[in-house]
Amino acid sequence: MIEILTTGAANSVQDLGRFGYLDAGVSRSGAMDASALEIANRMIGNDAGAAAIEIAVFPFRARFSHSALVAVTGADCPVSLNGNLHPAWWALPVRSGDVLELGLPRSGARAYLAVAGGIVVENVLGSAATDLKSGWGGLEGRGLRRGDRLVFTPHSVPLTALPAGFGLDPVALGRAASDLAETNPIRVVPGAEHQFFEASAATAFETTPWKVTEDANRQGYRLSGTELRLTRKLELHSHGIMPGTVQAPPSGQPIIQLAEANTCGGYPKIAHVIEADLWRLGQAPVGSLLRFSLVSRSEAVAALREQRARLNRAAAFAALARKDARHPEILSALAGADRSS
Incomplete structure (x- = not known):
């Protein structure tokens, strides 16, 4: 106990x-x-x-x-x-x-x-x-x-x-201190309404820092920074959203949905944080600065595969520390980790 x-x-x-x-x-x-x-x-x-x-x-x-x-x-x-x-x-x-x-x-x-x-x-x-x-x-x-x-x-x-x-x-898991720094952007893919944001807003989303405000919890983070303006007013029905969804409410200050995210919402979506980088949001304290970088779907999938390979490799070496290195289960795990890297 x-x-x-x-x-x-x-x-x-x-x-x-x-x-x-x-x-x-x-x-x-x-x-x-x-x-x-x-x-x-x-x-x-x-x-x-x-x-x-x-x-x-x-x-x-x-x-x-x-x-x-x-x-x-x-x-x-x-x-x-x-x-x-x-x-x-x-x-x-x-x-x-x-x-x-x-x-x-x-x-x-x-x-x-x-x-x-x-x-x-x-x-x-x-x-x-x-x-x-x-x-x-x-x-x-x-x-x-x-x-x-x-x-x-x-x-x-x-x-x-x-x-x-x-x-x-x-560091071997891709989790160096620099991965939490503002200089290392969090990777995102374009949201469904990305095209409806002004060009200056889309550029600012990628090139300017965003501060995690005190309005931050397991449901989501409100960020402060450049106002994200739309080219025209959008009337959207409520639709499904997921952890990592970056929405722009009327204030133009983005909200990132997180672990206890609402299951639906109606704000325009400028981006979605890729799954491999969601952990970085979980490790971002109030007051920290975030930057974002658009990547392709194939890059997002590759990042997730790389993360999975690192986790499997780390688990195999942890098993070595707990058990006899000659155990066939451990040798198999290590061989699998090498093939996935």
């Missing part, structure tokens, strides 16, 4: 999301940085979509009542176990009574804490993800509070073989 000692209401239980219910008005929810949650799980032998803790308010402290193997990924934050420091992107054993603390991030906005075996909460519509907007899923449909206790499934990972734990290099 995990006892929450210090937390914030924005911290919650998440998995990879709730799929197949958009037509019923149910948003995807799930991790804001899905790849960080996935690799945290795969580092410690979980299924990719096992439930973990998404941490957006720091410091976060938790006490373990049972031995376990845990992993911390996502934001570059100091990790402390009983006062002993560990780097981020690290898997380590914890024992009964141990206290784990995650400090204020040096870069990024959200960290993920996964525990071998996965956190056990009741699934709602096939997912453990907390939908804070609707108040369901996760732990009673809400953020974590001090004193909450989360159950996890016992796992067979031998802790004695990993006395100091092991880590991954986020």
Whole structure:
């Protein structure tokens, strides 16, 4: 069991999301940085979509009542176990009574804490993800509070073989600190109404910085910057939208839909953030500056394939750290990772 000692209401239980219910008005929810949650799980032998803790308010402290193997990924934050420091992107054993603390991030906005075996909460519509907007899923449909206790499934990972734990290099995963900087644009594809924006607006969208305002949460980010003007007024029926959709309301200041995005809307869409770059929005804190760059559909698909190959390769090497390198399953995973690179 995990006892929450210090937390914030924005911290919650998440998995990879709730799929197949958009037509019923149910948003995807799930991790804001899905790849960080996935690799945290795969580092410690979980299924990719096992439930973990998404941490957006720091410091976060938790006490373990049972031995376990845990992993911390996502934001570059100091990790402390009983006062002993560990780097981020690290898997380590914890024992009964141990206290784990995650400090204020040096870069990024959200960290993920996964525990071998996965956190056990009741699934709602096939997912453990907390939908804070609707108040369901996760732990009673809400953020974590001090004193909450989360159950996890016992796992067979031998802790004695990993006395100091092991880590991954986020740079090798395409997640260097520079990937969060304004100078590295977030890739987008044109939205359905891109052609109806003034040429100066389309140019400004790609060439000027956009600030993440304080009106930012798991539902979406409001940005401030150059006003995005249309060539003419558009009357649109409400239509389906997804995480990553960039809309321009009458104010001309864009809104990016995120994990708990509305399932439909009527504002013109200038762009959509590609799936491989959605994690960068999840790691963008309030006040940070974003830039965007248009890419083709084929480039977006190639970026997703590259991201998947990196995740698979990292998972294979994490398996090497947990098990005998001669194990046929590990050799097969490594061979597959090499073929996909």
